[in-house]
Amino acid sequence: MQFDSLDDIREFCRDLPGGDTGAAEAALRRQQVLTKPPGSLGRLEELAIWLAHWQAREIPALDRVTVAVFAGNHGVTARGVSAYPQAVTGQMVTNFVAGGAAINQLAGLAGADLRVVPIELERPTRDFTVAAAMDIDEFLNAVDIGYRTVPPDGDLVAVGEMGIGNTTTAAVLCAAVLGGGAAHWAGRGTGVDDAGLARKRAAIEATLDLHRAILGDPLTIAAALGGRELAGIAGAVLAARRHRIPVLLDGFVATAAVVPFARLDIAILDHCRAGHVSAEFAHRELLRQLGLKPLLDLGMRLGEASGAGVAILLLRAALACHMRMATFAEAGVSGVDP
Numbered sequence: 001m002q003f004d005s006l007d008d009i010r011e012f013c014r015d016l017p018g019g020d021t022g023a024a025e026a027a028l029r030r031q032q033v034l035t036k037p038p039g040s041l042g043r044l045e046e047l048a049i050w051l052a053h054w055q056a057r058e059i060p061a062l063d064r065v066t067v068a069v070f071a072g073n074h075g076v077t078a079r080g081v082s083a084y085p086q087a088v089t090g091q092m093v094t095n096f097v098a099g100g101a102a103i104n105q106l107a108g109l110a111g112a113d114l115r116v117v118p119i120e121l122e123r124p125t126r127d128f129t130v131a132a133a134m135d136i137d138e139f140l141n142a143v144d145i146g147y148r149t150v151p152p153d154g155d156l157v158a159v160g161e162m163g164i165g166n167t168t169t170a171a172v173l174c175a176a177v178l179g180g181g182a183a184h185w186a187g188r189g190t191g192v193d194d195a196g197l198a199r200k201r202a203a204i205e206a207t208l209d210l211h212r213a214i215l216g217d218p219l220t221i222a223a224a225l226g227g228r229e230l231a232g233i234a235g236a237v238l239a240a241r242r243h244r245i246p247v248l249l250d251g252f253v254a255t256a257a258v259v260p261f262a263r264l265d266i267a268i269l270d271h272c273r274a275g276h277v278s279a280e281f282a283h284r285e286l287l288r289q290l291g292l293k294p295l296l297d298l299g300m301r302l303g304e305a306s307g308a309g310v311a312i313l314l315l316r317a318a319l320a321c322h323m324r325m326a327t328f329a330e331a332g333v334s335g336v337d338p
Contacts, residue, residue: 160305187281
C-alpha cells in the first residue's frame with residue numbers, strides 16, 4: 001500500500017484491520033489450564049494473549065522479529081535546543097551500521113533483525129519556528145519509507161529513532177495535538193542546561209503560535225511540525241497494523257510519532273504496547289493520555305529502540321511460559337476445584 005495523500009491515511013485509519021479474537025480466546029483457555037494459579041504470571045499472561053490475538057494463533061511465535069531504527073535531522077536544532085550538534089545523527093547511524101551501539105547489543109541478544117533507516121540526513125527538515133518542517137509530499141515519502149521497512153510476514157516489530165533535536169519535535173507534536181503548551185511537554189532531552197531548556201520551550205511556543213491555523217488537523221500537524229524519522233515510525237506502525245503484526249514502541253519520541261494518528265482513532269494503538277517508560281520528562285504523561293501501560297521502567301532515555309529492545313526479552317519470557325509449560329492434565333497435577 002502507498003499513501004498518496006493525507007486522505008488515504010485518514011481512510012486507512014477509518015477501517016483498521018482487527019486481530020483474531022478466536023485465537024486470543026484459545027490462548028486464554030490455555031493460560032487457564034497451565035500449571036499455575038490463574039493470573040499468577042500477571043502481565044506475562046496478558047502479553048502472550050496479546051501476541052496470539054494479533055498473530056492469529058493460539059501459540060504465537062517470535063521467530064521473525066524486526067527492530068527498526070529511523071534517523072532524521074531537524075532544522076530546529078539551529079535554535080540551540082540540543083546539547084549535541086546535528087552531525088551526531090549521521091555519526092550514530094555509522095555506529096549502528098558498525099555494530100557499536102547499545103541497540104546492536106540488545107537486538108542481538110533478543111534475536112532480532114536490526115534495520116537502520118536514515119531518511120535524508122543531508123537535508124534536515126525546515127525550522128518549524130519559521131516554516132513548515134515538511135510539505136505533504138515530503139511527509140508522505142517518509143511515511144512510505146517506514147511502511148516499506150516492515151516485512152509483511154513478521155512476528156513482531158519494535159520501533160525507535162535517532163535524531164538530534166527530536167525531543168523538541170516530539171514535544172511540539174504533543175503540545176499541538178494534545179494541548180498543554182511547552183512547559184507541559186518539553187524536557188531536557190540529551191541533557192540541555194537551564195538555558196537550553198528555556199530555548200527549547202521558547203521554540204515550541206513560537207511554533208505553536210506560528211502554526212495556530214492548522215492545530216485542528218492532526219495529519220497536517222504531523223507534516224508541518226514533525227520529522228522524517230517520526231513519519232517513518234508512523235509508517236511502520238501503519239504497515240504492522242495492515243499485516244496484523246504486534247508492535248513495541250520505544251520512548252518519548254517514538255510514542256509521540258503516533259500521537260497524530262491516535263487522534264484520528266485511538267484504536268490505531270490496539271496492536272501496540274509501550275516497551276518502557278523513559279526518564280524523559282513527559283513520557284509517562286503521554287503514555288497515560290494514550291492509555292498505554294509501559295512494560296518496563298528502567299530509567300532509560302537513550303532512544304534508538306533500546307527500551308523496546310529490552311522489552312522483546314520480556315515477550316520471549318511470556319512466550320516461553322505460554323508455549324512450554326505443562327497443563328495440569330499433562331503434568332498430573334490437580335487443578336482448581338470446580
